[in-house]
Amino acid sequence: MPQRSRSGFSRTAPRRAVVVGAGSFGTAVALLLVRAGIRTTLQARTAAQASDLQRDGENRAYLPGVPLAPELRIENTEGSLERADLVLLAVPSSAIAGVINSLQGRGLGDETPVVSLAKGLSAPSGAVTSALTSAVFGSERVAVIGGPAHADELVHDGGALVAASTDEELAAALAKLFTRGGVICEISNDPLGVEYAGAAKNAAALASGATEAQGLNAAGAAAGHIFQEIWRLAESQGARPESMIGLAGTGDLVATALAPGSRNRRAGELLGSG
Template sequence: MVGGGSFGTAVAILLVRAGLRTTLLVRSAEHAEELRRRRENRRYLPGVPLPPALRVAALAGDWGEPLARADLVFLAVPSKALPTAVEALGQRKPPAHAGLVSLAKGLVPPDGRQPTALLADRFGGDRIACVGGPAHAREMVEAGAGLVCAAWSRELAHAVAGVFQAAGVVCEVSSDPVGVELAGVAKNAAAVAVGATREQGLNAAGMAAADIFLEVLAFAERRGAQARTFVGRAGTGDLVATALAPTSRNRTAGELLAQGVPAAEIPARVGQAVEALETVQLLAQAIAREGLEAPVTSALAHLIDGSLPLDRWVALVRAQQPPPARFGRPRSWLLRMRYLARRLRRRRQLADGQDATGAAPE
């Protein structure tokens, strides 16, 4: 497990519960020593004991030995740090059979690439998976979660899901890494929007979240994602969990934005990185490059960078009218069959000397 934040620590605990020999790699030697001594990650997951079997090492040290024996490598680092982690992995050459699993829910700067795309370019798509879904870190280790593991490889997706299931956590299998990742990105952006808007009205908060999901879904479909992923656990399920969580970093970030706190100061207030503050900007730019309109996502990016006042953000959300539905002739084979059946019945009635209502002509 590369990354010792709250989610990385929680997943490492689950891996040990599943019976895997697990090493948790954290950023500094000081943090690694603290975890080994206290057997608790007081910085990011206080009150949750680390299993005795969990090994802890520092990324700055020699972690080539545990990596050389790895069957799975989980990456729980912020998306902006992923290129550095990928470079370090490439230098240490993980085993050719090892699967690489991204736990990030952001986009990689500077062009807003998805984490799995970056990993696939370096290590090959068949080795890459990602995990999404409603998974609040503390609740995940204490009561469970609703994870979704997506991969292009059926075998890898089932292997990762099997590990979580062995740890007592529900994990759905998906063949849609693009959808799972972008649904997580949409969830984070929508959670910030909810936090920034809910004091101005719950209806407006719901409108903002829905419009962002709709805009990101259009973008995701351009990249080959499945719409059903966005209405499943990786999308709306994760959004509900994040919006309701008292300690949600993204919703809290939105609330702080509404209070006038600059985005640059929010991570220090929250005590951890808030990926959405950087990801929303990358997302808005990526959507624009696709030639798609995303007025709410774009406005949220401007709210975050300070160029859009809160009152104008709320006014835009309340006034935004989504694109109208497209009406056309029904193409369902069932409707077509019903139409043909009615025509056949009418011909028979006419042949029998009856009108279309069943009465004999006068």
């Protein structure tokens, strides 16, 4: 019999996965899962977007130039989750609460793990997505993915991710999937810390972009102060410091700061210019 973690996720049997959200990262993750031998469905936000993906054979809007695998199934987010053994949420943190609340009505299984790919806090509460998901499904079936993961590089050159869950067997199973898909994936039992690390990265990149016109020293100081503030918030909520200084925090921050196409840094630059 296949071994199963507390979440009910099988570590050895072939599985079906559904990635909800067809942005750049969701598309990249779906392709990695296909490479790992997982029967994967990518759910686009609208029927029109799903039709475009099927027609074009690539995600021209968010991940141009990357062919979609023939094995990848495309549908919109009205599709059922009933047969999914793993559901990954690749939607913005601003919209994730509504998506989480819709999953059971779409046939999500009683033991199916839910994995958040979002980086950021959910407005207006400021909660991390793992807290929202755990409140609905229980922490043992919830995981998050962090780390430096620019989508185009992830598909072409690999990357370094962190799979985090309070169920360490679930985290290990996810790490194995991503490793089979061609990327390095570390394991953590601190999903709270991994999520706050991603949020800190976003805020620090915005701050550095907003102050870069005043000099690199000012940009570095702004990023450092913001990162420290969120570090303190994370610790007050029970997150561990090592999650902030590992791949999910400083590793992701460096990748974002160096990336010429970083959306967070560019948003900061626009804020700084008024």
